[in-house]
Amino acid sequence: MLNRVTIDNIEQINELQSIFNVVFKQKNELINTLTNNPYIHLYTYCVDKNIVAFIEFSIMYDRCELDNIYVLELYRKKGIASLLLEFMIEVCKNNKTKNITLEVREDNNPAIQLYQKYGFQKKAIRHNYYGDCNGILMEKEMV
Numbered sequence: 407m408l409n410r411v412t413i414d415n416i417e418q419i420n421e422l423q424s425i426f427n428v429v430f431k432q433k434n435e436l437i438n439t440l441t442n443n444p445y446i447h448l449y450t451y452c453v454d455k456n457i458v459a460f461i462e463f464s465i466m467y468d469r470c471e472l473d474n475i476y477v478l479e480l481y482r483k484k485g486i487a488s489l490l491l492e493f494m495i496e497v498c499k500n501n502k503t504k505n506i507t508l509e510v511r512e513d514n515n516p517a518i519q520l521y522q523k524y525g526f527q528k529k530a531i532r533h534n535y536y537g538d539c540n541g542i543l544m545e546k547e548m549v
């Protein structure tokens with residue numbers, strides 16, 4: 407089950423803290439983002455009422471950036487990330503988004519495979535973007 411996290415249901419965040427530590431190091435940072443960034447879409451995915459995954463993307467006018475997608479290790483390879491990506495693509499279609507971009511570590515094969523499965527193509531390499539590793543810029547055109 408997918409749930410949108412907004413500043414109005416921020417009380418969820420205590421139970422989310424461990425999983426959100428991946429991207430939001432501090433609870434305050436998440437509160438700031440939800441308060442000040444009108445473009446953010448943050449959704450959690452639950453199994454048996456436990457949050458096991460999330461997706462964060464930003465839709466700015468006719469463009470979308472996938473900021474993060476994360477599935478707890480125990481729940482991987484079960485199609486959850488696919489479901490989250492399909493949901494984001496649907497939201498983008500409804501918003502008449504022209505393209506979706508993302509940045510991924512060059513050594514993150516599972517993620518690259520996932521993105522390619524959904525039509526993302528490698529567009530550019532950012533050398534040492536992550537310090538120890540190149541970043542790959544990927545794009546999915548929606549038209």
Ligand SMILES: CC(C)(COP(=O)(O)OP(=O)(O)OC[C@H]1O[C@@H](n2cnc3c(N)ncnc32)[C@H](O)[C@@H]1OP(=O)(O)O)[C@@H](O)C(=O)NCCC(=O)NCCS
Pocket residue numbers: 474475476477478481482483484485486487488489509510511514515516517519520521523
């Ligand atoms: C990448 C990640 C989100 C995939 O989540 P998932 O729920 O396991 O993915 P799915 O089960 O929906 O798999 C969909 C596709 O992704 C690819 N994939 C997923 N795990 C993979 C793996 N270990 N090796 C290779 N390809 C993999 C495959 O193409 C798969 O399609 P298939 O089942 O037809 O082979 C997950 O591994 C994760 O959370 N990793 C840590 C966080 C991360 O790296 N996020 C991306 C940041 S850019």
